[in-house]
Amino acid sequence: MNPKQSSNPVTRVKKPEPSKDSPDWIIWAAWADRITFEEIRKVTGLTESKVIAHMRKSLKPSSFRLWRKRASTQSIKHQKLFRHRRSQYSEE
Numbered sequence: 001m002n003p004k005q006s007s008n009p010v011t012r013v014k015k016p017e018p019s020k021d022s023p024d025w026i027i028w029a030a031w032a033d034r035i036t037f038e039e040i041r042k043v044t045g046l047t048e049s050k051v052i053a054h055m056r057k058s059l060k061p062s063s064f065r066l067w068r069k070r071a072s073t074q075s076i077k078h079q080k081l082f083r084h085r086r087s088q089y090s091e092e
Contacts, residue, residue: 020044026054031067036077 018024020043029035029043030051037048046054056064071077 023054023058026051027058030055030071033076 018028026044029040040051041047055067
């Protein structure tokens with residue numbers, strides 16, 4: 001059956017998730033807001049500092065600065081900080 005004739009819609013993703021054994025997955029996961037450093041460590045075994053070093057080596061300097069600013073201000077990149085801030089909002 002032709003995909004255009006299918007009754008189910010086909011979802012196209014601009015940047016699909018790379019395979020988890022690829023070095024590109026680390027970069028993809030580090031940019032993703034909902035993937036914490038703890039989850040990256042579970043999959044790859046890399047600590048937060050190793051992920052930062054990998055990003056510094058792999059990205060252009062300006063892209064690294066943008067990512068670093070974003071990762072350090074996003075509360076959800078660190079599970080403990082995310083849970084702490086979420087508990088503050090639920091108490092109000």
